[in-house]
Amino acid sequence: RIPYGANGAKILVPVGRQINSVLQSAEKKGIPSKFLSIQDESDVLEPYEFGFQMNDGNGTTQHRQEIRQENGDVKGSYGYVDPAGVYRKVEYYTDESGYHAKVTSNEPGLSNKNSANTIFVVENPPPAAIIPEQRPVVLVQRRT
DSSP states (O other), X not given: OOEEETTSOBOOOOTTOOHHHHHHHHXXXXXXXXXXXXXXXXXXXXXXXXXXXXXXXXXXXXXXXXXXXXXXXXXXXXXXXXXXXXXXXXXXXXXXXXXXXXXXXXXXXXXXXXXXXEEEEEOOOOGGGOXXXXXXXXXXXXXX
């Protein structure tokens, strides 16, 4: 059975771990049981692996790969490259301390400022992705 938070979010439980121990642990941490609900035992998390790579026919390619280990940890990556050469690749993993990600991109406007458990590696965008600055043209009529 899978516990859910009151907001509908699944509470991830490592494969083989008993749900009751998760509920007891939550109650010990002061999380009232009214905030948890239980799904059917057939929803128990199991290890998996999947991936794909595709082209949309307009020059953009996308990819994704993900693996869930027997202990419930998840590791994966996803991203895209568009026809102008703009790309984003996100590599991520989960562990007992939460979600961690590394974003590598050359998207215009993105900064190298890290956020939460996310590291940003930002490179210069390709010239085709930079929109030239538009300035008004002032016409001055010459007097002769």
